[in-house]
Amino acid sequence: MENTEFTVNFGVKEIQKIIPHRYPFLLIDKVTYMEPGKKAIAYKNVTMNEYFFQGHFPEEPVMPGVLIIEALAQAGAVAILSQENFKGKIAFFGGINKAKFRKKVLPGDTLRLEVEIVKIKGPAGIGNAVAYVDDKKVAEAEIMFMIGDKN
Template structure:
């Protein structure tokens, strides 16, 4: 199931410039989602991070992973119209840079859920190589 920007905007409250997912390639509601961010030189953050060597900020990659996970969790019927908030970021490791021209694969699997709280295992890839891994805790509210 492919979701474009219009479908993603029906699930997430985020909008440009903070919507960091271009499309969802596959999704199983409440279980997992795989999305992509196509990084261009025109991203607002490259003006200051860093002008001489543009690199996507790691925290924005973590946010993009969280947004992909939020698409999965907010696609459940009982969560439609709600917002998923960060509860924590654990075991986060940055293993590579994301630069203009990269197509970032964002994969988040929901591994634990209890009431409105949950945990997702999230991994970002560029050209098949892991660039970010993290465990993201969320709360649906």
């Protein structure tokens, strides 16, 4: 059970105050749970209007797995960059381990993106990330990140 103290209702405007991503690469639409430096739950509404469906694949639209991982990373970035000592910085991918894709993500699906930060040492860390559609696990990965300054 999630701690209601960390229940939030962040839309795109609030998300963009935390992470630098913008269209067409902002891949989360809302955040409903955010425990700074520890955990975030975010959502992505997948529509047929997504730019990537033009080529992936025209006759069988499927959200690319790498973009599901990126959406998870953005959810994790909201959690980590909300931590006081990382506010105003940027989170970069450091690596991806144990990525698994279990089900296709299609237009009309809503992704629930859950990321728990399990380790932070200095500017680096690791998060366990899981994506769901209708409470069914569609993807998971261990994501590593590095925190840096914006230029």
